[in-house]
Amino acid sequence: MSQELLIAATALSGLLVVAITLLKGWQDWLELKSRELETGHGKREIEGGAREGAARIEIADLKERIRKLEAIASGVDL
Structure with a gap:
């Protein structure tokens, strides 16, 4: 009986240590996230990188x- 109690107490203390650590x-x-929001870091940097990537994609699409328009224009007599 005392061995089972010792195992249960050890398991409970281990679980307590893990819970406190988490x-x-x-x-x-x-x-950390609160400080990032106060200083303005974090999300703005991610959005800035996304905007640059979207701009590059848009430029490539426009090119x-x-x-295509130049190809159409060169094939058509005006």
Whole structure:
């Protein structure tokens, strides 16, 4: 009986250590995100990179459209 109690107490203390560690990590992560929002970092950098990528795609699309229009214009007598 005492051996089973010792195993249960050890398992419970181990679970407690893991739970406390996860809670501390969660609180630190929330604090980090809060600081990022206050300073304006984080999301703006990601959006800026996405805007640059979208702009490049749009420019490539426009260049392709110009090529197609030039091909049509060169094949048509005006």
